[in-house]
Amino acid sequence: MAGRQVRAPEKTIAVPDHNVPTTEGRDKVIENEDSRIQVDALDKNARDFGINYYPVSDVRQGIVHIVGPEQGWTLPGMTVVCGDSHTATHGAFGALAHGIGTSEVEHVLATQTLIQSKSKNMKVEITGKLAPGVTAKDITLSVIGKTGTAGGTGYVIEYCGEAIRALSMEGRMTVCNMAIEGGARAGLIAPDQTTFDYVKGRPHAPKAAQWEAAMDWWKTLYSDDDAHWDKVITIRGEDIAPVVTWGTSPEDVLPITDVVPAPEAFKGGKVEAAKRALDYMGLTAGTPLKDIKIDTVFIGSCTNGRIEDLRAAAAILKGKKIKDGMRAMVVPGSGLVRAQAEEEGLADIFKEAGFEWRLAGCSMCLAMNPDQLSPGERCAATSNRNFEGRQGKGGRTHLMSPAMAAAAAITGHLTDVREMM
Amino acid sequence: MDKFESFSGVAAPMPLVNIDTDMIIPKQFLKTIKRSGLGVNLFAEMRYLDDGSENPDFMLNTPAYRNAEIIVAGDNFGCGSSREHAPWAIKDFGIKCVIATSFADIFFNNCFKNGILPIVLPQEQVDVLMKDAEKGSNARLDIDLENQTVTTSEGESFAFEVDPFRKHCLLEGLDDIGLTLEKVTSIDGFEAQASQARPWV
Incomplete structure (x- = not known):
């Protein structure tokens, strides 16, 4: 950070996930030295800079893209960035969420901003209903099979259609998670009652009067019927197989x-x-x-x-x-x-x-x-x-x-x- | 960051499509907390054999391309993870420019933060450059960022596009955090307004 401070530590969270063992005893010692040094550095930095932190000893620890939504950090209409390409996951809440590299993480920590140019937009519509045995993962893989891994480069995808609306928040997160595998840095889904029901009551979700105010705004976060799309892909839900x-x-x-x-x-x-x-x-x-x-x-x-x-x-x-x-x-x-x-x-x-x-x-x-x-x-x-x-x-x-x-x-x-x- | 200067360098041809960041720098090298010294691990799984010795068939191990400063690659270079270790390893190896028909977005951004110039050109032009690169160390490509051109060893020149601000930062070697912090009053203003409009954030 070159002597700089974190501009908004209250809006910043950290959690060790990529390099931690998943076996018992890891809260006492991490045997791999490189991983231990990395986790220790995160512990220290989180403490020194006052960032919200979930260490391995905390029951709330987990993969950042699961912890963020679970704790109510991820909300509709937000801009969310993280040094991991699967940050697209948070788009399931109608947030603009994408992965960035280490230098950009540093830029955000120091300035709470990021220099961006507007992406093109792609509408991916999944119509109808999914057959039994077909899941959100099959949707997202099938879309990538259709677009190719570079098909979404330069785009933000909005997933919509009856089959998307019918998904739970977990399913929607699975779909948005893999937007990056189709080349799109971000994928998102307009928030609806399913979203609001998931968010309500979570530790960092707004409460009382603020909840009402937030809901009023969140309900406006959808694409107009006559919105312009740079690219449109439509897949019949019934045509998707496992x-x-x-x-x-x-x-x-x-x-x-x-x-x-x-x-x-x-x-x-x-x-x-x-x-x-x-x-x-x-x-x-x-x-x-x-x-x-x-x-x-x-x-x-x-x-x-x-x-x-x-x-x-x-x-x-x-x-x-x-x-x-x-x-x-x-x-x-x-x-x-x-x-x-x-x-x-x-x-x-x-x-x-x-x-x-x-x-x-x-x-x-x-x-x-x-x-x-x-x-x-x-x-x-x-x-x-x-x-x-x-x-x-x-x-x-x-x-x-x-x-x-x-x-x-x-x-x-x-x-x-x-x-x- | 060093200033990006025009140069003439050997280009390694890597026609494979979808060269991903796991190929560029495998995950076992992501546990460093430093940005330097990763060049030796660039393309590690393709570059080294199981016993740790160099794979003589891998492009960057051949005498002609050991000192390559440019990569000419297949479509969608740098797809996959956001790991900035990918451009760090590329830079540390000595590569200053990658040319392809397309790049993954996050990798593309990460390049500029590390003084690497990613150049997007149409397929026909990449094909010409790929052929030129295949000639080995006698053929050098000229990369001129100021005038936005790539020139083959036979003098054929192609113009490329680059965002003016990013070009400026590369040419001047600028740290964009410093530049952004010059606008701190605007950031303060935006945040004050945002916290009124959306106090729950």
Whole structure:
């Protein structure tokens, strides 16, 4: 900070998530020295600058994009920035929320401002109703499959339509979370009664007369019917199937009923990229996706580490066991999600099925902590990125919804969850 | 920040599309609390073999491109995470300019904060530059920010766009926090007004 102060510490929150272990005892000592130094530096800075802070010893600690909304920090109409690309999550509340780099974080801390130019806007409308077994994760992956990972570059996306309106706040956060995987720095959804019901009563939400005043303004935060859009994408909710990724980019997405594509089916630079992806993933074109065997299941992350995600996975796992030899892990997105899942009996379902029941953090989504894949290990993951090495060097990631990941844990291969419902 | 000066440098061709920030700097190197010294880890998983030795097939390990100062890349360079370690590693390696048909937004912004010039050009022009870069260390590209041109070793020149304010900051090596703080009265005014209009924030 070059001797500068934090301009608005009361509007700033910090929480360790990326690099913390998710095993017991971490509040006493973090064994990895680099991680310990990083967390200690955060502890000290939060204290020195008077920032709102949730250390690992606090039950409210968790992934920042789960903690912010849970504590009522994230409100409609706000501008929210954070040094993490999945900040788009907070757009679910009708906030303009996007990831920034370290230098921009420094700029915001010092000035409470950021120099920006106006983005283009894209309307992504999901009409109609989702079929059983299809979730918010399938919506957001299907949109990326349609736009490509660069399709949203330079845009802010507004998700709308009947199928979006029908989603809970948890589902909406899942959708907005992955806007960045489509290249859009921010994705948002106009606030409505679902939003207000979620926000009301949270620790940092407005109270009493201020709540009424805030509601009056929040209700005005929607796009006009005749608003101008730079790009419009419409998908019928009924056309969305449970999907999985087959490659090393989130745009490499297909319905679970499909087969591994041939690189020649693509155009331009994507042909080489697809060849490289199949080689890295150890897959052959033409293989049915349902025949792909997996070694590991990871349920968690800022995309799918909320209570509704754990409920969806537990509904599939109830009374069942994971496949012999399978390594399976549930990492709740926050300490409060974890506590609620324990209270609802979900933790017992996971444990009885053979899952490890972890403490909150980013965990295996990015392997910046002890939770990692080994080379060649294949994982069904509810996280957001299937990049080479993302979950550990040589690790192979297939992205999907929590229910799909739970189904794969039981059968040992990628599975159409609709067959288990 | 150092001033960005016009230069002539070797360009490494990296035609792969969607080069993501996990490729540019794998997560195990994000645990540093410093911005320097990351060049050795740039593209670590492609650049080094399992035993830690250099992968002789990786572009930046070949004699022609060890001292590259420019990367000519495929579409959507820098997609993925907001980690500023990506531009830090690129800069520390010695790369001052990346040319592609498109960049991910956050990476693009992060470049300017670190004295790196990302240049967006149409596919046909990137194709020409890619071919030129493939000639190795004898072919050097000229990068002229002042006049906004890239010139191949054969003298073919392409004009590029850059935001005037960002250009100014790069050329002068300016710290934009300092610039913003000169406007503190406007910020104070905005905040006073905002806290009246939306006291709950």
